[in-house]
Amino acid sequence: MMQDDTRDNADGGAHDMRDAMDVMDAVDEGENVGREGENVETEGETVGRFLKRYLQVFEASCPRCQYNLHQLTGTTCPECGMGLVLTVGAVEPDLRAWITLVVSLCLGAGLGLFWIPVLLNQGMLDDDALGTIVCSIACIPLALLALCGRRRFIKMQPANQWKLTVCGVGLTVTAFVTFLAILP
Ligand SMILES: [Zn+2]
DSSP: OOOOTTSOSOSOHHHHHHHHHHHHHHHHHHHHHHHHTSSOOOHHHHHHHHHHHHHHHSOOBOTTTOOBOTTOOSSBOTTTOOBOOOOOOOSSOOOHHHHHHHHHHHHHHHHHHHHHHHHHHHOSOOGGGHHHHHHHHHHHHHHHHHHHTHHHHHHSOHHHHHHHHHHHHHHHHHHHHHHHHHOO
């Protein structure tokens, strides 16, 4: 298996496909090394080699700092030092975090919409109501932001998605708990 690493990559899809096949060849090569029992690669080394072969051909950015990793020669991001692996992903995006965030913020926003006419009619209520008013009305723009920002949200790392979702759920729970606390 040979590949001209210095070749210009802007030469079209057919070459990309052939390069992708070369990546597949790298899999076979790795297995042969193992079978012969000489110079046996660890799984991590094999995965690292696939990563480098993949990035010789395809564009990808660092999941942490978005640095362009095309033609990376190591297995860490040169910009932020994050360790990198090549993984299998799902075709369908995982929307659980986004749905949880949107549903909770919409619930909070519903309470916020209840407060707006109350405030307009009666002016500012006593301090006890401040917590639920601030939290629930804050949910209105945040719910719209979450609804409109779906594409951006699902591009984030799952851990960061869930951090945002926990904040949104926390805000809504706070809005409702403080609301229940001021009920007579
Ligand atoms: Zn990075």
